[in-house]
Amino acid sequence: MLQLAFIRNNKEKVVEALKKKNFKDLELIEKIIEADDNRKNLQFQSDEKLAQRNTASKDIGALLAQGKKEEAEAKKQEVSALKASIDEISGKLAETEALLEGLLLRLPNLPNDLVPTGLTAEDNEVVRTHGDIPKLYEGAVPHWDLITKYDLVDFQTGVKITGSGFALYKGRGAKLQRALIQYFLDYNIAAGYTEYVPPHVVNYASAFGTGQLPDKEGQMYHMALDDLYLIPTAEVPITNIYRDEIIPAAELPKKMTAYTPCFRREAGSFGKDVRGLNRVHQFDKVEIVCITHAAESYAVLEQMVEHVERLIQSLNLPYRILRLCGGDMGFASAMTYDFEVYSTAQERWLEVSSVSNFETFQTNRMKIRTKDENGKSQLLHTLNGSSLALPRILASLLENNQTEKGIIIPEVLRPYFGADIIS
RNA sequence: GGAGACUUGUCCGAGUGGUUGAAGGAGCACGCCUGGAAAGUGUGUAUACCUCCAAAGGGUAUCGAGGGUUCGAAUCCCUCAGUCUCCGCCA
Incomplete structure (x- = not known):
C-alpha cells in the first residue's frame, strides 16, 4: 500500500510510475485524494464535536461534585443533543475511511526507475x-x-x-x-x-x-x-x-x-x-x-x-x-x-x-x-x-x-x- | 472439548464510572553531583490521525480486539482472541 502523503505530494510522479506498471485506472489517484480530503474534513468535524462532549462531560462531573444537580442535568441535555450529530459524523467518517482504504488497496507499488518499460x-x-x-x-x-x-x-x-x-x-x-x-x-x-x-x-x-x-x-x-x-x-x-x-x-x-x-x-x-x-x-x-x-x-x-x-x-x-x-x-x-x-x-x-x-x-x-x-x-x-x-x-x-x-x-x-x- | 482466573505504557504494577494517557517502581535518555564511576538528585521517556508552510502549541483516538450502556468507560454489559490453572482427550 502506497503512503497517502507520498501520493499527495508526488501526484505526477505516481501517475507516470503507474503507467510503467501498465496500470490503467489512473483516475484512482484523484479519487483517492478526494476521499482523503473528505476524510480530513470529517475527522476535523468529529474531533471538534468530541472535544465539546468531553469538556461538557467533565463539567458535569465537576457540577455534581459541587452538588449542583440541576445545572448538571441541564448540561446532560445539552450533550445528549450533541450525540446525534456525533453519530452521524462518525458514521460518515468510518464510511469514508473504508472507501479510502479500498481505493488505496487497488494501487500497485511503483516501479523503481531502473525497472525497464514493457508489458510482458x-x-x-x-x-x-x-x-x-x-x-x-x-x-x-x-x-x-x-x-x-x-x-x-x-x-x-x-x-x-x-x-x-x-x-x-x-x-x-x-x-x-x-x-x-x-x-x-x-x-x-x-x-x-x-x-x-x-x-x-x-x-x-x-x-x-x-x-x-x-x-x-x-x-x-x-x-x-x-x-x-x-x-x-x-x-x-x-x-x-x-x-x-x-x-x-x-x-x-x-x-x-x-x-x-x-x-x-x-x-x-x-x-x-x-x-x-x-x-x-x-x-x-x-x-x-x-x-x-x-x-x-x-x-x-x-x-x-x-x-x-x-x-x-x-x-x-x-x-x-x-x-x-x-x-x-x-x-x-x-x-x-x-x-x-x-x-x-x-x-x-x-x-x-x-x-x-x-x-x-x-x-x-x-x-x-x-x-x-x-x-x-x-x-x-x-x-x-x-x-x-x-x-x-x-x-x-x-x-x-x-x-x-x-x-x-x-x-x-x-x-x-x-x-x-x-x- | 469442559470449568475457572486473567489480559493496563519498554518492563513490573496500581487503578471497579468523573481533569486517568493513566499512580508507584524499574529500565532508558539527558542534566546536576564526581578526578572518573557508582550512589544520590532533577527533568524527560507511547502510537496514529487532525490543525499548522514548519516548529511550538492545541485537539481526537488508543488500557487484548470489536460492539453496547452512559452526559462521561481502563473501570459496567455482550461477542471474539490470547495467557494461565484444573479436568478430559492425545502425538
Missing part, C-alpha cells in the same frame, strides 16, 4: 547469463521420465492421496529433496541469516500484511472452519514476525531464512507448463527475507541477488538473471530479479527464484517501523527472495546431470546426500 515477459531485461548448457547424451530425457526411471517421485500416488499437483517423493528422491533443503539453509545461515520454522498456516492479518489478501485470495488454500490460510510462501509468516513493531535501528538489518512447504492453488494453470515438477500445488522452498532502512534497501537487494547467484553457481546449473519489466512485475514489488535455470532436456528456462524489493509497500500495511535520529518513526523496507524453490531446481539438476550411468550429484550436495550418483 518478452520485455524483461536479461541482466546476465552464466554457465554452459551441457551437451546431453543421446538417450537424455526430461525430468518426468527420470523420476520414474530412478523411482524418485510418484505422481500417481500423490493424485490418489490428494489430487493432481501433489507429489509423493520417495527414497532417494525424498533424500535429495532433504539434502537440498539442508544445504540451502546452511548456506543462508553462513551468510548471517537467522533460521526460523514458522507456522505454515496464517490468519487474515498476516496474509493482508504481505499483500496476498485481499487481491489474491484465489491463490491460497483457505480453511473455512478456522478462517486460516495455508502459506503460499514463507515470506508471509516470516515478514509478519515484525508486524506492528518498531525495530530499534541498531538491530537492522533483519536477515531471516526459513524452509517451508508452499501451497498454491494455481487456478487457471494448464498445459505443458505444469508437466512433472514444473508447477505443483505443494512445493518446498527456502526463503530469505530482509528488513532494512529505506536508504539501504537497494544495496541489500543487490547483496541478495549475489547471494542467490552464488548458490546456483555452487550447484553448477546454467542460469540467467532477469530484471522484470514494469508490466511483468508483481503487484507489491518495486523491483524484481528473477532467476531462471536452464532445463536442458525440456529446452526451456525455469524460474527458481524471485528476489524483490517491496520498499514500504508491505511495511505500510504491517506498520513495521524504526526510529530515526530525530525520534520520528519511519517505515522500513522489506525484501525477499527464494534461495531456492526446490522442484524446478530438482528438475533442472536431474536433466542437466543425467549420464548413461546415472545422475551425477553436485559436489556440494554429496555430504548431505551421502552418495555421488543416482544410478
Whole structure:
C-alpha cells in the first residue's frame, strides 16, 4: 500500500510510475485524494464535536461534585443533543475511511526507475547469463521420465492421496529433496541469516500484511472452519514476525531464512507448463527475507541477488538473471530479479527464484517501523527472495546431470546426500 | 472439548464510572553531583490521525480486539482472541 502523503505530494510522479506498471485506472489517484480530503474534513468535524462532549462531560462531573444537580442535568441535555450529530459524523467518517482504504488497496507499488518499460515477459531485461548448457547424451530425457526411471517421485500416488499437483517423493528422491533443503539453509545461515520454522498456516492479518489478501485470495488454500490460510510462501509468516513493531535501528538489518512447504492453488494453470515438477500445488522452498532502512534497501537487494547467484553457481546449473519489466512485475514489488535455470532436456528456462524489493509497500500495511535520529518513526523496507524453490531446481539438476550411468550429484550436495550418483 | 482466573505504557504494577494517557517502581535518555564511576538528585521517556508552510502549541483516538450502556468507560454489559490453572482427550 502506497503512503497517502507520498501520493499527495508526488501526484505526477505516481501517475507516470503507474503507467510503467501498465496500470490503467489512473483516475484512482484523484479519487483517492478526494476521499482523503473528505476524510480530513470529517475527522476535523468529529474531533471538534468530541472535544465539546468531553469538556461538557467533565463539567458535569465537576457540577455534581459541587452538588449542583440541576445545572448538571441541564448540561446532560445539552450533550445528549450533541450525540446525534456525533453519530452521524462518525458514521460518515468510518464510511469514508473504508472507501479510502479500498481505493488505496487497488494501487500497485511503483516501479523503481531502473525497472525497464514493457508489458510482458518478452520485455524483461536479461541482466546476465552464466554457465554452459551441457551437451546431453543421446538417450537424455526430461525430468518426468527420470523420476520414474530412478523411482524418485510418484505422481500417481500423490493424485490418489490428494489430487493432481501433489507429489509423493520417495527414497532417494525424498533424500535429495532433504539434502537440498539442508544445504540451502546452511548456506543462508553462513551468510548471517537467522533460521526460523514458522507456522505454515496464517490468519487474515498476516496474509493482508504481505499483500496476498485481499487481491489474491484465489491463490491460497483457505480453511473455512478456522478462517486460516495455508502459506503460499514463507515470506508471509516470516515478514509478519515484525508486524506492528518498531525495530530499534541498531538491530537492522533483519536477515531471516526459513524452509517451508508452499501451497498454491494455481487456478487457471494448464498445459505443458505444469508437466512433472514444473508447477505443483505443494512445493518446498527456502526463503530469505530482509528488513532494512529505506536508504539501504537497494544495496541489500543487490547483496541478495549475489547471494542467490552464488548458490546456483555452487550447484553448477546454467542460469540467467532477469530484471522484470514494469508490466511483468508483481503487484507489491518495486523491483524484481528473477532467476531462471536452464532445463536442458525440456529446452526451456525455469524460474527458481524471485528476489524483490517491496520498499514500504508491505511495511505500510504491517506498520513495521524504526526510529530515526530525530525520534520520528519511519517505515522500513522489506525484501525477499527464494534461495531456492526446490522442484524446478530438482528438475533442472536431474536433466542437466543425467549420464548413461546415472545422475551425477553436485559436489556440494554429496555430504548431505551421502552418495555421488543416482544410478 | 469442559470449568475457572486473567489480559493496563519498554518492563513490573496500581487503578471497579468523573481533569486517568493513566499512580508507584524499574529500565532508558539527558542534566546536576564526581578526578572518573557508582550512589544520590532533577527533568524527560507511547502510537496514529487532525490543525499548522514548519516548529511550538492545541485537539481526537488508543488500557487484548470489536460492539453496547452512559452526559462521561481502563473501570459496567455482550461477542471474539490470547495467557494461565484444573479436568478430559492425545502425538
